[in-house]
Amino acid sequence: MTDAAEDNPVIRFERVSLSFPASGSVLEDVSFTVARGDTKVLLGESGSGKTVLMKLAMGLLRPTRGQVWLLGHEVSRMRERELFDLRRSIGMTFQESALFDSLSVRENIAFRLIEEGQLSEEQIDERVRTCLRFVGLESAIDKMPAELSGGMRHRVSIARALATSPEVMLYDSPTGGLDPETATTIVDLVIKLRDLNHVTALLATHRLQDGYLLATRAWDDAQESVRAVPLGAGRTSFLLLRDGRVWFDGSAAELLASHDEYLRNYLNWGPRLPPPPPEGGDVRPQG
Ligand SMILES: Nc1ncnc2c1ncn2[C@@H]1O[C@H](COP(=O)(O)OP(=O)(O)OP(=O)(O)O)[C@@H](O)[C@H]1O
Numbered sequence: 001m002t003d004a005a006e007d008n009p010v011i012r013f014e015r016v017s018l019s020f021p022a023s024g025s026v027l028e029d030v031s032f033t034v035a036r037g038d039t040k041v042l043l044g045e046s047g048s049g050k051t052v053l054m055k056l057a058m059g060l061l062r063p064t065r066g067q068v069w070l071l072g073h074e075v076s077r078m079r080e081r082e083l084f085d086l087r088r089s090i091g092m093t094f095q096e097s098a099l100f101d102s103l104s105v106r107e108n109i110a111f112r113l114i115e116e117g118q119l120s121e122e123q124i125d126e127r128v129r130t131c132l133r134f135v136g137l138e139s140a141i142d143k144m145p146a147e148l149s150g151g152m153r154h155r156v157s158i159a160r161a162l163a164t165s166p167e168v169m170l171y172d173s174p175t176g177g178l179d180p181e182t183a184t185t186i187v188d189l190v191i192k193l194r195d196l197n198h199v200t201a202l203l204a205t206h207r208l209q210d211g212y213l214l215a216t217r218a219w220d221d222a223q224e225s226v227r228a229v230p231l232g233a234g235r236t237s238f239l240l241l242r243d244g245r246v247w248f249d250g251s252a253a254e255l256l257a258s259h260d261e262y263l264r265n266y267l268n269w270g271p272r273l274p275p276p277p278p279e280g281g282d283v284r285p286q287g
């Protein structure tokens, strides 16, 4: 592979295993990479290890074996203080949004910037507004989290993760519990960040449609909206975890064309996928 981006993946897991004393092994021999500007969709049943994998990427957990690399740093060996600096470059949205309920939207987003103490009050305010504008919620700046709908909470949590202009985003189930339309607006934000800001990302989801949209849509700057692209042109790949092991790692076309029985069953849970656009060719599983 000659592509420099392929040689220097932004995220790299190298034979990572993790066990907890109480629950035993939760990840086993997990290896994968994410190239700069790509998004990897994490699929897998509840308890398969998606959240744990993201926490390892952020250095919130340390592997029992193996190495985790992020932006050229071996996260799995870094001290807490070095991690604090690196985390400026990583934004994470947690499952259930995890906003601070006693802080306003403005304070939630400004929190990390205030903690870092590098920007003036006006600069922080400007940054908060920019992040909220990005997710289309500037008008909610003075609201409290309890006054927001689920979809708005997810958008605020994305805005909060964007406060430090991260190069890497870790989205843990950003569409969980949302209606399909609201979920699509969240995915479109992820696409916008991927294609406009070249953010590298992991995105955990139970909704296959999220992955499908990511793989078949791209941000159109002229139109200021997403547009359909051939399957695979949306810079997205897929990783399916099964009981803490990588069961599948590949492109959307490979995922849809797979004849693996477990994978086929998984793909047919819930609503069926929409048909791929014609440019994508006939790559759906037969039968
Ligand atoms: N701090 C912890 N201590 C012990 N076991 C843990 C801890 N965190 C997670 N686990 C276990 O690790 C496994 C993977 O959990 P994880 O939260 O990563 O699943 P998930 O794929 O994110 O599930 P979901 O789709 O429900 O979010 C589970 O069996 C869980 O009980």
Ligand SMILES: [Mg+2]
Pocket: 050, 051, 052, 095, 172, 173, 204
């Ligand atoms: Mg989870």
